Every structure is written in structure tokens, then in C-alpha cells.
Amino acid sequence: xxKKQLIMEKALELFAKQGFEATSVQQITDHCGISKxxxxxxxxxxxxxxxxxxxxxxxxxxxxxxYQVRNVNNEGLLFKYYHTTFQSFVQHSDFAKILMNEQAxxxxxxxxxxxxxxxxxxxxxxxxxxxxRLYGDEIIHTKYDLVYCIKGLMNxxxxxxxxxxxxxxxKLLSESLVEKTNxxxxxxxxxxxxxxxxxxxEQPNLEVITKEQLLEMITQKKNEMEESIEKESLILLEQxxxxxxxxxxxxxxxxxxxxxxxxxxxISYLLRNYxxx
Amino acid sequence: xxKKQLIMEKALELFAKQGFEATSVQQITDHCGISKxxxxxxxxxxxxxxxxxxxxxxxxxxxxxxYQVRNVNNEGLLFKYYHTTFQSFVQHSDFAKILMNEQAxxxxxxxxxxxxxxxxxxxxxxxxxxxxRLYGDEIIHTKYDLVYCIKGLMNxxxxxxxxxxxxxxxKLLSESLVEKTNxxxxxxxxxxxxxxxxxxxEQPNLEVITKEQLLEMITQKKNEMEESIEKESLILLEQxxxxxxxxxxxxxxxxxxxxxxxxxxxISYLLRNYxxx
DNA sequence: TATACTAATGACTAATCGGTCAATTGTCAA
DNA sequence: TTGACAATTGACCGATTAGTCATTAGTATA
Numbered sequence: 001x002x003k004k005q006l007i008m009e010k011a012l013e014l015f016a017k018q019g020f021e022a023t024s025v026q027q028i029t030d031h032c033g034i035s036k037x038x039x040x041x042x043x044x045x046x047x048x049x050x051x052x053x054x055x056x057x058x059x060x061x062x063x064x065x066x067y068q069v070r071n072v073n074n075e076g077l078l079f080k081y082y083h084t085t086f087q088s089f090v091q092h093s094d095f096a097k098i099l100m101n102e103q104a105x106x107x108x109x110x111x112x113x114x115x116x117x118x119x120x121x122x123x124x125x126x127x128x129x130x131x132x133r134l135y136g137d138e139i140i141h142t143k144y145d146l147v148y149c150i151k152g153l154m155n156x157x158x159x160x161x162x163x164x165x166x167x168x169x170x171k172l173l174s175e176s177l178v179e180k181t182n183x184x185x186x187x188x189x190x191x192x193x194x195x196x197x198x199x200x201x202e203q204p205n206l207e208v209i210t211k212e213q214l215l216e217m218i219t220q221k222k223n224e225m226e227e228s229i230e231k232e233s234l235i236l237l238e239q240x241x242x243x244x245x246x247x248x249x250x251x252x253x254x255x256x257x258x259x260x261x262x263x264x265x266x267i268s269y270l271l272r273n274y275x276x277x
Numbered sequence: 278x279x280k281k282q283l284i285m286e287k288a289l290e291l292f293a294k295q296g297f298e299a300t301s302v303q304q305i306t307d308h309c310g311i312s313k314x315x316x317x318x319x320x321x322x323x324x325x326x327x328x329x330x331x332x333x334x335x336x337x338x339x340x341x342x343x344y345q346v347r348n349v350n351n352e353g354l355l356f357k358y359y360h361t362t363f364q365s366f367v368q369h370s371d372f373a374k375i376l377m378n379e380q381a382x383x384x385x386x387x388x389x390x391x392x393x394x395x396x397x398x399x400x401x402x403x404x405x406x407x408x409x410r411l412y413g414d415e416i417i418h419t420k421y422d423l424v425y426c427i428k429g430l431m432n433x434x435x436x437x438x439x440x441x442x443x444x445x446x447x448k449l450l451s452e453s454l455v456e457k458t459n460x461x462x463x464x465x466x467x468x469x470x471x472x473x474x475x476x477x478x479e480q481p482n483l484e485v486i487t488k489e490q491l492l493e494m495i496t497q498k499k500n501e502m503e504e505s506i507e508k509e510s511l512i513l514l515e516q517x518x519x520x521x522x523x524x525x526x527x528x529x530x531x532x533x534x535x536x537x538x539x540x541x542x543x544i545s546y547l548l549r550n551y552x553x554x
Numbered sequence: 555t556a557t558a559c560t561a562a563t564g565a566c567t568a569a570t571c572g573g574t575c576a577a578t579t580g581t582c583a584a
Numbered sequence: 585t586t587g588a589c590a591a592t593t594g595a596c597c598g599a600t601t602a603g604t605c606a607t608t609a610g611t612a613t614a
Contacts, residue, residue, distance in 0.1 A: 021298060025572065035593045037574080046572065148437075149430060149457065156429025157469070164478060169469075176469040180426065183460050192434070192446075192453040201441060302602065312563045314604085323602065 004042045006032055008056065011049055016094035019101055020050055047109050050098075054112065057095045058119040059266035061088055062126065066269055067259060069130045070277075078181055081130060082154070082174035089158050090170070097162055121202060127151070135185045144198050145191035149184055153177060209270055211241055217270075221263055230264060233257040237271060252277045281319045283309055285333065288326055293371035296378055297327055324386050327375075331389065334372045335396040336543035338365055339403065343546055344536060346407045347554075355458055358407060359431070359451035366435050367447070374439055398479060404428070412462045421475050422468035426461055430454060486547055488518055494544055507541060510534040514548060529554045 010031045014023045025046055029036050043049045065084060072080045089096045099116075127147045131139065139146060157177070161168055218238045225231045233254040240246050240254075255271050258264035271277075287308045291300045302323055306313050320326045342361060349357045366373045376393075404424045408416065416423060434454070438445055495515045502508045510531040517523050517531075532548050535541035548554075 024570075026570095036572095037593055038591080040573070041591075145453070148433060152429045152433025153426060155433060156425060160425075160470075160474075160478075164474075168474075172467070173469045176422070176465075176467040179467045180461060180465055183464050184457060187460050187464075188453075188457055190449070190453040190456045192450045193437075197437075197441075197445075201437075301600080303600095313602095314563055315561080317603070318561075 003034070003038070004052075007034075007039060007042055007049065008053055012053060012094045012098070015050070015053075016097040020098065047112065051109075051112055051115065053095065053098070054115055054119070057092055059269070060262060061092075062119065062122050063259075063265035063269035064088060065123070066126045066272070069126055069133075070272065074134055077130065077134060078178045079174050081127075082177045083170060085154060086158070086161060086170045086173060089161055093162055096158065100159060100162060124151070131185070139185050142185075142188055142191040144195055145193040146181075146185055146188070148193045150177075150181060153180065209274070211274070214267075214270060214274060215241055217267055221267060225261075225263065230258045230261045234264065234267070241274075248275070248277065251275055280311070280315070281329075284311075284316060284319055284326065285330055289330060289371045289375070292327070292330075293374040297375065324389065328386075328389055328392065330372065330375070331392055331396070334369055336546070337539060338369075339396065339399050340536075340542035340546035341365060342400070343403045343549070346403055346410075347549065351411055354407065354411060355455045356451050358404075359454045360447060362431060363435070363438060363447045363450060366438055370439055373435065377436060377439060401428070408462070416462050419462075419465055419468040421472055422470040423458075423462055423465070425470045427454075427458060430457065486551070488551070491544075491547060491551060492518055494547075498540055498544060502538075502540065507535045507538045511541065511544070518551075525552070525554065528552055
């Protein structure tokens, strides 16, 4: 398990520098100081590695943003949304670079492309929730279009952050985008992206996660964790899933406990959704 | 020369479908119905091929946009700018796909990355010119930021056009973006991209083209062209370069004559810049 | 027809890749 | 110390690649 972490870290560096295809397994193992065979003890294939990386970072990223959108009051939410996103990009800039460079069809792995697509839509969903909360009915006809604009602006400025990350002023950038978003939300009338187009794009629905899947994930995570408040909280949440006895306030507190554990961010996100908190 | 065209066309299709790296020279030659050896009679390497494709399309693309910006009056210019761009994208969607997918570091060819960067900046320059003409002094502090927003929005919507190009309404899309651009131009006050940042990014200056380079290009193009009005115009423009005798109006007319010839678009763009028309 | 030339071919090379597996090393209970 | 088992190694395999070049096919001239 430690070995797996090592490989992921070192591979991330190389992928960010050279791209996924251009980095060989040999290079990765050299960089780790292990043999090629050892690599295949931790990962079934090179594809499984990049897949793990995507999962590892995207789940954390979406969980963080979703938490902000759910728990910051409207005043300042938009700023927090942008600022959190850009901070995450800077913090995990190696991963962000991979995501930028390998945007679309570069991978010849269908599973991976679908995965990226799903995370992309989850992010859209979070943004949509925020936009609805912030502007309510006044943007009912333009909300999908607004989400798309936010995404476009953010993508573009993110590129700047990654390639010239000599300490850009993320606060100013976020403020600038807050102003722009408000302008577009309050005055734009001609929407290009309608609900129809969104539905046409989203073809297969996002699968709803079942209780059983949640329980299975929790069981797995428990084994990976050392004894701690987080693990204890997770066990209590597991019991709550099997037999609801605790009050919403307690459940919310338990989820809060595990929120910042890197391995639990995704579960905390899923639980928030499941318990509708 | 015909062979070169054939290879470029067929390769374009394959690159759009599978990506550059994933397409082998063998596949290209099979698709053309020629041998692998024949490929290397037309191109020194696979890299030279993609390089030629980038040049061929980007020069046309930038020339077209630049022409619109220079020759359409302010009323309706913004719409024309967006509409022309999106139409070009649809018309050359195979090339646009390559450009989208292979965005950045995918190519391990420095020359190519630099080339893309240069075209990118040329496009920014055209957009900046337009923005300055449209809004004048009122956006003097926000113009670079505005250009960057326009780019971000356009990039994002372009993706949509390419991947779901089932006859989207380009007119509506353009109108929608016109409205948004006007909103941002007239009401946004907090600019993130300042002139300083632009200068920091643009490191090496865009080289100014010399008269000698222009003459050389014209000589080369003349040999590739059959007898026509376009060729005759080109010869007259060549003489004008060597010894200015014609009035600006005539020069402008001559440039107009060659504007729509696929092989002359770039030269017409360069000449417009050179004669400052 | 014979000659000289160019255009085109495709078998070949050398390199690199992801992935495998027999052999080796390390570990720990008896 | 021994022996059984797990962890680790790296030489090796088959597949694929860009690029080469001796050979052949096609064509124009004398």
C-alpha cells in the first residue's frame, strides 16, 4: 500500500512533465528506485495507474468544492468557489497539468475517457447547484448557459495559473471572476446552452450510488486507516447506514470529522448526498 | 505537389479520429493507397507533416479573421468575428479537432509547440485590435483581460461544436456571445490580466516580417500557381514591393483579389500588415 | 528497341514499448 | 540453522514504431 503511494507520487511528477504516453513504465520504476516487476505487483497495468491518479485527485477536488457550495452562505460563496478551485489547482498543479494536457482523446482508454466525463459532469452539477442558490429564479432560462460560461472562463485562467504559476494573485483573479459572473447572471438574456442541449449531451444518466456500494466502500477504507477519530466516525456512519438511529445533526458532525482525511473526502461527499445534508 | 496534398488530406482525417501519435505512417500511406517510401519523398518526417498541416490551416484561419476585423464596420463586427470563427471550425472540423485534442505538451516537438504558441498570439493580436476598435478608451484598463475572456468562452463553446456538431445554431451562439462580450466590456471593472502579465507571457517578440521574406514567399507561391487573375495580382504586388508606384487603393484591390485563394491567404494577410491597409 | 532517368516500392533495421515469469533475495517461525 | 513462503528482480518476449534503401516499375528520349 505504501509502495502504491510511492509509485503514484513519482509517476505524477513524470506525467506532468512529459505526458502520460511519453512516460514509460521503466522511467517510473527508475524514478521510484524499484524494479519493473515490482510495478506490476501494485498495478495491473499502466492504465490502471493513471486511472487511480484520476480517481484519487478528482474525488478530493469535487468533494472540496461541493463542501464549500453547501456550507458557505451566499454572501461570498462565489468568491470561495473560485478561490478554492484555483487553490486546489496550485496545490495539485502536477495533476492539474495532466488534466489539462491530456484533455480528451489522447488516452486510448475508453474507461478513462468516460471517467473524466463523469467527473466533469459532477463538477457541472456542483456549479449548477451553486448558481441556482445564488440567483434563484432570475436565471431560470440562462442557468445552464451560465454554468458553461463559468467553466470556460475558469478553464482558461487555470491554464495561466499552471504555466506561469509565479505567484499570481489568486484573490484578485477570483474577485475579477466574481464580478464577471454576476454581470453575466444578472444581465445576460440570450442563452445558447438550453436544458435540451444539456440532456442531449448527458446521454447516460449519472448512476445513483446505492447503500450497498457505500457500505462496501466504507469497509474497504476502514482497512486502509489507522485507529483515529476519523476511523471511529466512519464506523458510526456505517452503523447509521445499516440502521438509522442518530439525529441529522450528529450524522452531519460525523461526516464533518472525516471531511479532510484525503482518503475519506469522496465518501464524505457521497454520504452528504445520501443523507441529503 | 499533388501527392503532398493527398497525404495531407488523408492524414488529417486519421489524425482527427485517432490523434497524431496514435496514427502510424503506415496507416496514412495505406489510406492514401501509396507506399511508405513514397511518403518520405513528400515529407522528411512525420513531424514535418503535422507541421505543414498546422501552417496550412492556421494561416488561412488567422487571415480570414483578420480580414473581417479590418473590413467590417463596427456595427455587427463582433457578431461577424464569432460567426466567422465558428464557421471556420465547422468547415475545418477535422483540423479543429486535432488542435483541441493535441492542445499542449502532447507533441514532443519543440518547433511545433512554439509554432502553435505564435499563432495563438497572432490570434490574440487580432482580437485585441478588434476590441480596441469597438470600445476605444473605455476599456483601456481591461482590454487584455477582455481578450482573455473572449478566448476562454470561445474555446469552451468550440468544444461543444466539435463533439456534438449536429447542426448547432451558430447564429444564436454568436449572438449570445456578442451580448456577453458587450456586458463584460462595458461593465467589468476588475481586470486580472494586465499589460504586465501579457508582456511576461509573450517573452520573445513576434518577429516582424521583412520585405525580403515577403518577396521570397511570393516567388515560391508564383511557381505553385496556374495562370490566373490571382497570379497576375501577385506579380503586380511583387513589383509594388520592389518599387512602390501604385496607389493604396489599387494595392488594396490587388490584395483583395488574392484573398480567397487558399494558398494566398497568408500572403494577403502579411501584405495587408506590410502596407498597413 | 535500347538507354537513361525518375518515381515508387516494401522488406528491413534499430529502437522502444507494455507486460511476463523463472530465478533470486529477504523474512520469519520452528 | 533450516526450510517454507513472500517479495522482488530484470532479462526476455512479442508487438509496434519511424525511418531507410536496394530493387523494381514506369516513362521519356535517342
